[in-house]
Amino acid sequence: MARSLIFLLALAALWLAFSGLLMAMPLILGMLSCLACLLVSHRMGLFDHKDMQNPNMIRIQSYLGWITLEVIKANIAVAKIILSRRPQIDQQFIRIQSSQKTGFGRALFANSITLTPGTVTVETANGAFLVHALTHDAASLEAFAAMDRRVTATETGRK
Numbered sequence: 001m002a003r004s005l006i007f008l009l010a011l012a013a014l015w016l017a018f019s020g021l022l023m024a025m026p027l028i029l030g031m032l033s034c035l036a037c038l039l040v041s042h043r044m045g046l047f048d049h050k051d052m053q054n055p056n057m058i059r060i061q062s063y064l065g066w067i068t069l070e071v072i073k074a075n076i077a078v079a080k081i082i083l084s085r086r087p088q089i090d091q092q093f094i095r096i097q098s099s100q101k102t103g104f105g106r107a108l109f110a111n112s113i114t115l116t117p118g119t120v121t122v123e124t125a126n127g128a129f130l131v132h133a134l135t136h137d138a139a140s141l142e143a144f145a146a147m148d149r150r151v152t153a154t155e156t157g158r159k
Helices: 002-019 023-044 057-082 102-113 141-156
Strands: 092-097 121-123 129-133
Touching: 002 023, 002 057, 023 102, 057 092, 057 102, 057 141, 092 141
Parallel strands: none
Antiparallel strands: 092 129, 121 129
């Protein structure tokens, strides 16, 4: 029950922050939308799934801070490539192994790769991800290994 209330409050806060509308009708419709999302989430069993039983919000917030900085750095790198007169594009596909054990961890890792400009997770299978990288630097296995370690630490609570 507490998890549902926190989810509902978080949805309402996000809706209010993104819409900024404080008139009666939009507020009512926004709250109805939040309640509909809560209902659908319950019907899907999202609150019953073992991957989501004890998320550590401090670890998740720490990871979100780190990934935000990585996305900013990657945006700058991709902008330099796009704006250069002779872009040095070296597209390639690479296969990356992941160490996550839960669906939450694998989804976080795959989405983190895709959020980072210049890389897209194309396929997931058997604990590995097929990733398209725009440049040789974007395909850095060391960067993916660091991201994998951080996601696993977020997932498990161990460094």
